[in-house]
Amino acid sequence: MGTHVIKMPDIGEGIAEVELSQWHVKVGDLVVEDQVLADVMTDKAMVDIPSPVHGKVIALGGQPGEVMAVGSILISIEVEGAGNLKESDKPAPVAAKETPVAAKVEAVVESKPAGAAPRPAAAVCQGPMVAREADERPLASPAVRKHALDLGIQLRLVRGSGPAGRVLHEDLDAYLAQGQSNASAPVAAAYAQRNDEEQIQVIGMRRKIAQRMQDATQRAAHFSYVEEIDVTAIEELRAHLNEKHGASRGKLTLLPFLVRALIVALRDFPQMNARYDDEAQVITRLGAVHVGVATQSDVGLMVPVVRHAEARSLWDSAAEISRLANAARNGKASRDELSGSTITLTSLGALGGIVSTPVLNLPEVAIVGVNKIVERPMVVKGQVVIRKMMNLSSSFDHRVVDGMDAALFIQAIRGLLEQPATLFVE
Known part of the structure; x- marks a missing residue:
């Protein structure tokens, strides 16, 4: 067995560093050639980084939100054969950082385990209510959020059938079709005191938007x-x-x-x-x-x-x-x-x-x-x-x-x- 090291590629246009926006894999995952490993953000666009090999992820070179230089080690994959790792290329171990649940929800948009098969809506929408953490914000597009608001539906009670549990329009329809037999529970919850907080990392596209808007107004x-x-x-x-x-x-x-x-x-x-x-x-x-x-x-x-x-x-x-x-x-x-x-x-x-x-x-x-x-x-x-x-x-x-x-x-x-x-x- 050997190790294949993937370095941050030169995306062109004179870019010397990019932001690691999102991982699509984790240590221990098996990956195949051409599978998207990560998303990186340049000043202009999000770029997918695919795998050139089959193998097993053994190390990640950074955390979402980290700005990485072109040529720095992005990911290490265990492969059959000798691999391409040189002694000078061996990465220093990256300490794992805990991220609040709410931050993960905001920062990792539509991530899913490698090779995971999509779940049919019928298998997910099995009831009108779903348990979520008090500080967990359901994934949904702006259009779905507005639709839910118009219908008077609390998104946190709706099971999502999209990637990473994203709530889709059909999930709202399924919720309405199945009725709200537990209507008293949402009403009670709506008037309960809340003391939760959420911290949301400003990374990826949101960071670029913030920088551009601030730059423009200044x-x-x-x-x-x-x-x-x-x-x-x-x-x-x-x-x-x-x-x-x-x-x-x-x-x-x-x-x-x-x-x-x-x-x-x-x-x-x-x-x-x-x-x-x-x-x-x-x-x-x-x-x-x-x-x-x-x-x-x-x-x-x-x-x-x-x-x-x-x-x-x-x-x-x-x-x-x-x-x-x-x-x-x-x-x-x-x-x-x-x-x-x-x-x-x-x-x-x-x-x-x-x-x-x-x-x-x-x-x-x-x-x-x-x-x-x-x-x-x-x-x-x-x-x-x-x-x-x-x-x-x-x-x-x-x-x-x-x-x-x-x-x-x-x-x-x-x-x-x-x-x-x-x-x-x-």
């Missing part, structure tokens, strides 16, 4: 501008196009129309499609429009990039937005797909609220935020009518963008959306 001179837009006409056009072409070309959301409005408006406001190097004191205006679309995933906010949006049709933009969003949510987006944007579009969909103050995605100088659509009575040509209204809440870097230019830019977008035919007039 370096850029943010200012926000909010405008109300009548989207009745654009929504009627969208519904018409979906009815006519949805089956053959795919359904359109509002986002590709917003991307189109950005493209057209930027022709008159090229200063918004720019990056600012504040160290070199250089503004670079770009002809290509690479639109970042802020996307919420289970591990945090990611911004996949629709490249050359200026050359895409509505359906091409819609398909690319959908593809990138799915890749980001599934943790499959590449570094290239998560970098290089020139202006960002952010939307919380139905949760969009009335007003928001989005943070710039540096080194960009503009970000356009989309709030929810609501029906309101409006006065149109002296008559009170019901219209579909939506706010755009946008932020700009005041070091580069003047307030008047920002207002005119958003007003141009408003005019395009309220008169949707102008989106396609060249």
Whole structure:
């Protein structure tokens, strides 16, 4: 038997160190070739580290949240034959650290034992209640949490059938279908005194998000501008196009129309499609429009990039937005797909609220935020009518963008959306 040592690989782009985000294996596990051993986080993306060999894990080179240099020992695997371990490569033993249960839940997203078979929902959802530790936060996506809140369901009482016990939408349905015969227990628990605490490690994607948001707010001179837009006409056009072409070309959301409005408006406001190097004191205006679309995933906010949006049709933009969003949510987006944007579009969909103050995605100088659509009575040509209204809440870097230019830019977008035919007039 020998030992095969896997070192932290050189991921490229001049990166000298990366953060160990998550282990997918533990000491004693048997692994096979190409099995994912760990996730590491660069400044731009999460990267899987696969095993090049079959064998048994005998040592781990770090703990989740640890920043490791490229070339340092990541993991040691016992293999048949001589292996590749040199005397100088032998790793020092890593002391095991205890992590609070709640921290493990937050830090290790969807981890599962190597080779574990997925559990069918029927085998897991055997009753309406499940025992969890008092300080244990069930794993669930934001959409599932909102669904549970709308239904009045306490997630800690629902058995999860997803990876690592993650609660899925079908688990909520199973919980409701089986009834709540023990309803008195949740009610009693809801009014019980609580003194528990939880400590959550800020590691991986959450650490990167925190660093970028802090950096953006410290370096850029943010200012926000909010405008109300009548989207009745654009929504009627969208519904018409979906009815006519949805089956053959795919359904359109509002986002590709917003991307189109950005493209057209930027022709008159090229200063918004720019990056600012504040160290070199250089503004670079770009002809290509690479639109970042802020996307919420289970591990945090990611911004996949629709490249050359200026050359895409509505359906091409819609398909690319959908593809990138799915890749980001599934943790499959590449570094290239998560970098290089020139202006960002952010939307919380139905949760969009009335007003928001989005943070710039540096080194960009503009970000356009989309709030929810609501029906309101409006006065149109002296008559009170019901219209579909939506706010755009946008932020700009005041070091580069003047307030008047920002207002005119958003007003141009408003005019395009309220008169949707102008989106396609060249």
